Amino acid sequence: MCFRFAILADFAQYTLLMSFWKHRVYLDHASAPPVLPAALQAMRQAETLVGNPGAIHEEGVMAKKSLEDSRKRIAHLLGCKAREIIFTSGLTEANNLGIVGFARHLERTRRGLKGTHWIVSSIEHDSVLQAFAEVEAMGGEISYVEPNSRGIVRVETIEKALRKETVFVSVGWANNEIGTVQPIAKIGQALRAYAEKNSSTVIFHTDAGQAPLYLSTIIDSLHVDLLALGGNKLYGPHGVGALYIGSRLTGPSGIMFAPLTFGGHQERRIRAGTENVALAAGFAAAYQRIASERAKESRRLEKLRNKLAGELSAAVPALVVNGDIGEALPHMLNISIPPIRALAERTSEYLTLALDRAGFAVSTKSACREGEESSSHVVRALQGEPWHAEHTIRISLGRDTRRRHLKRFVKTFAELAKEHGST
Secondary structure, eight states: OHHHHHHHHHHHHHHHHHHHHTTSEEOBTTTOOOOOHHHHHHHHHHHTOOSOTTOOSHHHHHHHHHHHHHHHHHHHHHTSOGGGEEEESSHHHHHHHHHHHHHHHHHHHHTSOTTOEEEEETTOOHHHHHHHHHHHHTTOEEEEEOOOTTSOOOHHHHHHHOOTTEEEEEOOSBOTTTOBBOOHHHHHHHHHHHHHHTTOOOEEEEEOTTGGGTSOOOHHHHTOSEEEEEGGGGTSOTTOEEEEEOGGGEETTEESOOOSSOSOOTTTTTSOSOOOHHHHHHHHHHHHHHHHTHHHHHHHHHHHHHHHHHHHHHHSTTOEEOSOGGGBOTTEEEEEOOOOGGGGGGHHHHHHHHHHHTTEEOBSSOTTTTTSSSSOHHHHTTTOOHHHHHSEEEEEOOTTOOHHHHHHHHHHHHHHHHHTTOO
């Protein structure tokens, strides 16, 4: 009975949130979409399990069973083995574990990273770029590859950067600011061909981010060794993620990773700490739901996003669309607006706050970097005019976005731009 009331309370909270949103338009799904009711329900059910999944008594066994069921469900959606999934505290930790965990293992086996070469695209999320900064501090040599003006990292660019000393390559599946989808499968194939030709091994990592919302996540077709996921990017709970670790990183003595945390043997001995059974259950439930609706929702949002891009461009002729929306995730639109003289470099922040007061939630760039440096390193890499990177706004649609919401947004945005001289 208590469980039933708890579920009703969750739905009541969700309904209250939806009621609040009737008066607002949420267009920042790339930062954090709302948690699905199915995920909330799965979490509440799992929260009734009191045992530690590492314990051998009945309560622990039940918790372990729930955790492994969540792992199997996520593995099924990836088309991989359950034992190849490691739960983490989120996408940031998954990226750090994949990159720095491998680097530390290599450092121990080689007695240092001197002489190793690593490749990463310059438009990655900070959780990837800062992990590579750590690799560099450990002695590895890093090459940063640039995208073309459309925001695409070309296979040929990666191939030109390869050397006989190259041990690791990282390219995000879809960019978190401009949404451009990278040719991950083709890059993976090129790396395998290069390694075979040169009798070497090049590990391929990708930050999957929001890509699973709208792209099929069958691992074998991607040719990656490491793939990082975050529950909060997939309409699941915050505080949980996963790292896929492929068979090429599993040797006779175990996984070729050094842990980043210590104090336990959980998650195949590479991620210490008691697993959060409830968050894992919510993650799996959300992932299953969005995967089942992926194709239909992708088509719907692409039409809305393209219509929005056209109307904004017509309303504000000086506006620039960053990247190639024809090659981007269907829910993302990144724009730049000419600077407002009186506000100097704070134009996008001012308009974002003005839109917020008018009832619209958008962001200036990745939420992890908002409020820090004024320009976008991603848009800057596209090599457009300098102001493009200084005055960006990211608009990201979601399951709750409707055409009427976007009509209101265009009208308000155009009024604000005209009022402050950005048209």
